[in-house]
Amino acid sequence: QSVLTQPPSASGTPGQRVTISCSGRTSNIGSNYVYWYQQLPGTAPKLLIYSNDQRPSGVPDRFSGSKSGTSASLAISGLRSEDEADYYCASWDDRLSGWVFGGGTKLTVL
C-alpha cells in the first residue's frame, strides 16, 4: 500500500479536462513539495510537474499542478490521445526520511 493515495484510474474524451488527486500526510505533502511523473507504456518516467506547480521546459501548459494542505492535484486540459499513460505523484517524507510515491493513476483517453 502506497504512502500517497491516488485513484487507480481516470478517463476522459479528447479535448476534455481531467484531474488526478494525490492525498498524503503532514509529514510529506503537508511539509514538502509535490512532484508529478508521467510514464508512457514501456518507457521510463518523465518529470511533469515539480515544486507543486512548476513545469519543466518542454512540458505543455495543458498540464498544471496544485497543492492544498496535505493534498495535491494534477490537471490535464485539452486531453489528447498521447496523454494516455500512468501518472504518479511523489513527495519527500520527513518522518520516513525518504521519497514516497502514489500508487499511480492509469489515464485512459476514450
Added chain:
Amino acid sequence: EVQLVDSGGGLVQPGGSLRLSCTASGFTFSIYAMTWVRQAPGKGLEWVSDISGSGSTKFYADSVRGRFTISRDNSKNTVYLQMNSLRVEDTALYYCAKDRAVGGKTGFHNWGQGTLVTVSS
C-alpha cells in the same frame, strides 16, 4: 545532453548479490544527488535510495535498508547500488535518476533506461 545508462541487472538466486551501475554524461556529475527507483512488473514506482553529490549523505527505503548500499565514484561519473541478501520481492526494473537541480530533493528530472533484476530460484 544528459544521459544515464543503467547496467548490471540479471537473474540471481534468493540470498544472492548484484551490483548495479549508472554511468552519467552531459552534466557536472559531482554536484547532483542521484537516486535509484524501482518498478516491479506491472506495479508502481518505489523509491529505493538517494546519495548526495559528494556521497556523504545517503538515504534508504525501509524495504532495503541494511541489505542495499548506494555509492558513487565522481571520477567515473558513476553511481552504484550494491544489492545483497536479495529477495524474490526485489525483482523489478531498476532506474537511476538525476535530481532536477543542485541541492537535492528537487525531483527526478532525468532517468536511465532501467536495468532488470530478477530474483528467482
